[in-house]
Amino acid sequence: MQDQPAVKVEQLTYTYDKAQAPSLDQIQLEIRRGSFIAVMGETGAGKTSLLMTLNGLIPQFLEGEFHGEVTIAGYSTQQVPVQNLIQEIGLVLQDPDTQIFGLTVWEDAAFGPSNLGVPLDEIHRRVDTALERVGLAHFHERSTEFLSGGEKQRLAVAGVLAIGPSILALDEPTSELDPEGKDAIFEIVDSLKHEHGMTIILAEHESERVLAHADAVVVLQEGKIVWRGEPQMLFADEESVRRFQLRPPGIATLFWEFRKQGIGLGDACPRTVQEMAARLLANEQKEQGRAVDREGHEPFLAAAQFDAAAVGERRDEAPILSINNLTHTYHNGHQALKGIDLDVYAGDYIAIIGQNGAGKSTLCKHFNRLLTPTGGSILFQGESIAGKDTADLARHIGYVFQNPDHQIFSASVLEEVMYGLRIQGFSESEQKEKALEVLAFVGLDAYSERHPFSLGKGLRQRLAVATILALEPQILIIDEPTTGQDWRGTQSMLELIGKLHERGHTIILITHNMQIVTEHAKRVLIMGQGRILKDCKPWHAFEDPAILKAANIKPTQLVQLESELAAMSGFVPQPGGERALVKAIVKGMGRDA
Incomplete structure (x- = not known):
C-alpha cells in the first residue's frame, strides 16, 4: 500500500x-x-x-x-x-x-x-x-x-x-x-x-x-x-493568475512589477517576504557590485526616495456622528467598549480593523441602536440618538451584517428590497420604482424575480447592501464585506462600495482585509480590547509595532517587505504603495522607473 x-x-x-x-x-x-x-x-x-x-x-x-x-x-x-x-x-x-x-x-x-x-x-x-x-x-x-x-x-x-x-x-x-x-x-x-x-x-x-x-x-x-x-x-x-481569477499575493504583484522594470528575480515567484527581500539584496550585489551592509549603512535601499502623498487635514466642520466616552458591558459582565471617543465626518471612508473580540462590531451596532450604551452618548447630526427607534435611524444609518442571510427573508430579490421601503410608508409604485433603481445600481436587476437563497454568497451580500441602500442612508456600515468571497467577488464588492462613496455616502467598513486598508479606505481605526488604539491615514496604520502587536494585526506583504528591507539595509519606508516601492528601488539601482 x-x-x-x-x-x-x-x-x-x-x-x-x-x-x-x-x-x-x-x-x-x-x-x-x-x-x-x-x-x-x-x-x-x-x-x-x-x-x-x-x-x-x-x-x-x-x-x-x-x-x-x-x-x-x-x-x-x-x-x-x-x-x-x-x-x-x-x-x-x-x-x-x-x-x-x-x-x-x-x-x-x-x-x-x-x-x-x-x-x-x-x-x-x-x-x-x-x-x-x-x-x-x-x-x-x-x-x-x-x-x-x-x-x-x-x-x-x-x-x-x-x-x-x-x-x-x-x-x-x-x-x-x-x-x-x-x-x-x-x-x-x-x-x-x-x-x-x-x-x-x-x-x-x-x-x-x-x-x-x-x-x-x-x-x-x-x-x-x-x-x-x-x-x-x-x-x-501574471496572465494565468488573472485569467483564473485568483487573488494575487502581495509579493507576486511586486515580483511582476520588478520584472516589467527589468529587475530579474528569477523564474519563480518568491514564496515569502523574507525570500523576496533576500533576492532584492542579492540582485543589488550582482547589479552594482556593492557589498550589502546589513548593519544599515549604504546601499540603494537606504537612498531610495518616494513621491510622498500629501496627508489630508481634518476638515473644520461638524461631525455627522459623534461618540463620547461610550462604554458597553454585556450581560455576562464582559466589558466590550471602554470609553470610546470618535467623530465621523460626512464623506469619510473608514476601515475599522483589529482582531476578533476587539469591539469593532459592538461599537458600530451602537450607531443605529442595535445595541444600547452602558454609558456615554452618541450624537447624529448634533442630536442624541438616545430613545430613538432603530427603524427610524435606519433611514440615516444603515447596517449590513457580516452574514447576509441574517437580514434576508423575502421570497424574491425585488420583494426583499421593497420590504424596507414598505415599512417606511412608501406607496407600492414608489417601492417598486426605488427597488428597481437600486437593483440596477448594484447589478442585480437581472435577478429581481429570483429567490434570494438561489444566489451565491457574493450576490446575496450585494442584495443585503441594496436593501439598506434603498432607504438612502447617509452612513453605510458594512461588516466584513469580503469574508468568504473569492477574488472576483471581493473586487466586485469593493468596486460597489467605491461607487457608493463617490455618490456621497459615508462608509464605515469592519474588516480583516488589509487590501481595503491600503488601497480603498481614506481613514483607519485600529481597535483592541474595547478601545481605539489609533486613528490615522492608511499609510500610517502599520507604523507602530507595539500597536500592531496589541491589536494582533498582520500588515500587508508590501508593508512587511518594507520592514524586512529596513532591517536588512537601512531602507526607510514611506507612503506611496506598491508602484512607489518598485520605483524607489529601481531608481536606487540607477535605472529609469
Missing part, C-alpha cells in the same frame, strides 16, 4: 441531479503520500465537489451522474462504504458548526471514534492526541457553544484526526476566520504534514498562505483542471 498514491482520480466526470452541466469534467489527478496540495479556483469551479468525491459523499450520498474512478489509499470510493473511507481520509467542512455535535470539546472530538466502536481507552488516547495537535489540549471541558470561530475550526480538525485518517481534506477552512485564526490553521496543517506525515488536500482562496506552504497547486475552472504545478511557478505567471 505504501507504494500506492494517497489519491488517484481517473477520468472523473460528475453532474449533480437535474444540473445542466457537469461540476467536475474529465478530472485526472494523482497525489503522492505526505504532500500538501492546494486546490484553487473561483467560487463554483468545482473545488467542494472534488473534495466530496474523495471520501465517497459523492456518489454514495449525493445523487448524480458519476463516471470515472476515485481511489483513496487503493480503496475505491464507489465500492467501500463511507464509514470505512473516513478512516483513510477525513473531510473538514467550510462551516465548522455543521460538524460539531458534542456539548464539550472532548465529547465532540470523541464523537467519531465512538461511533466506529473504538475501545474507550483508545478513544481517550486518540482524542487527547488530536486536541494536543490542534492546540486545544486544555479545552477538554469547554462548552462548544462558547468557542470562537477559529477554535471551532480547530475542533473540527481534531474530530477528524481522532478517527485516525492518513489523509486530511479541508474545504476553505479559513474563509470565516481572522488573520490569527488563518495562521493557526496553516500552522496545524504544516505540523500534520511535516511532523506526522499526513497528506493534505486544501481547497482555499488564501493565495499568500498557499504560496508559502503548499507543495503543489491544482487550479479548477468550470469543473476542469486548467493548471497544476508548484505555487511559486503559478504566481510567477
Whole structure:
C-alpha cells in the first residue's frame, strides 16, 4: 500500500441531479503520500465537489451522474462504504458548526471514534492526541457553544484526526476566520504534514498562505483542471493568475512589477517576504557590485526616495456622528467598549480593523441602536440618538451584517428590497420604482424575480447592501464585506462600495482585509480590547509595532517587505504603495522607473 498514491482520480466526470452541466469534467489527478496540495479556483469551479468525491459523499450520498474512478489509499470510493473511507481520509467542512455535535470539546472530538466502536481507552488516547495537535489540549471541558470561530475550526480538525485518517481534506477552512485564526490553521496543517506525515488536500482562496506552504497547486475552472504545478511557478505567471481569477499575493504583484522594470528575480515567484527581500539584496550585489551592509549603512535601499502623498487635514466642520466616552458591558459582565471617543465626518471612508473580540462590531451596532450604551452618548447630526427607534435611524444609518442571510427573508430579490421601503410608508409604485433603481445600481436587476437563497454568497451580500441602500442612508456600515468571497467577488464588492462613496455616502467598513486598508479606505481605526488604539491615514496604520502587536494585526506583504528591507539595509519606508516601492528601488539601482 505504501507504494500506492494517497489519491488517484481517473477520468472523473460528475453532474449533480437535474444540473445542466457537469461540476467536475474529465478530472485526472494523482497525489503522492505526505504532500500538501492546494486546490484553487473561483467560487463554483468545482473545488467542494472534488473534495466530496474523495471520501465517497459523492456518489454514495449525493445523487448524480458519476463516471470515472476515485481511489483513496487503493480503496475505491464507489465500492467501500463511507464509514470505512473516513478512516483513510477525513473531510473538514467550510462551516465548522455543521460538524460539531458534542456539548464539550472532548465529547465532540470523541464523537467519531465512538461511533466506529473504538475501545474507550483508545478513544481517550486518540482524542487527547488530536486536541494536543490542534492546540486545544486544555479545552477538554469547554462548552462548544462558547468557542470562537477559529477554535471551532480547530475542533473540527481534531474530530477528524481522532478517527485516525492518513489523509486530511479541508474545504476553505479559513474563509470565516481572522488573520490569527488563518495562521493557526496553516500552522496545524504544516505540523500534520511535516511532523506526522499526513497528506493534505486544501481547497482555499488564501493565495499568500498557499504560496508559502503548499507543495503543489491544482487550479479548477468550470469543473476542469486548467493548471497544476508548484505555487511559486503559478504566481510567477501574471496572465494565468488573472485569467483564473485568483487573488494575487502581495509579493507576486511586486515580483511582476520588478520584472516589467527589468529587475530579474528569477523564474519563480518568491514564496515569502523574507525570500523576496533576500533576492532584492542579492540582485543589488550582482547589479552594482556593492557589498550589502546589513548593519544599515549604504546601499540603494537606504537612498531610495518616494513621491510622498500629501496627508489630508481634518476638515473644520461638524461631525455627522459623534461618540463620547461610550462604554458597553454585556450581560455576562464582559466589558466590550471602554470609553470610546470618535467623530465621523460626512464623506469619510473608514476601515475599522483589529482582531476578533476587539469591539469593532459592538461599537458600530451602537450607531443605529442595535445595541444600547452602558454609558456615554452618541450624537447624529448634533442630536442624541438616545430613545430613538432603530427603524427610524435606519433611514440615516444603515447596517449590513457580516452574514447576509441574517437580514434576508423575502421570497424574491425585488420583494426583499421593497420590504424596507414598505415599512417606511412608501406607496407600492414608489417601492417598486426605488427597488428597481437600486437593483440596477448594484447589478442585480437581472435577478429581481429570483429567490434570494438561489444566489451565491457574493450576490446575496450585494442584495443585503441594496436593501439598506434603498432607504438612502447617509452612513453605510458594512461588516466584513469580503469574508468568504473569492477574488472576483471581493473586487466586485469593493468596486460597489467605491461607487457608493463617490455618490456621497459615508462608509464605515469592519474588516480583516488589509487590501481595503491600503488601497480603498481614506481613514483607519485600529481597535483592541474595547478601545481605539489609533486613528490615522492608511499609510500610517502599520507604523507602530507595539500597536500592531496589541491589536494582533498582520500588515500587508508590501508593508512587511518594507520592514524586512529596513532591517536588512537601512531602507526607510514611506507612503506611496506598491508602484512607489518598485520605483524607489529601481531608481536606487540607477535605472529609469
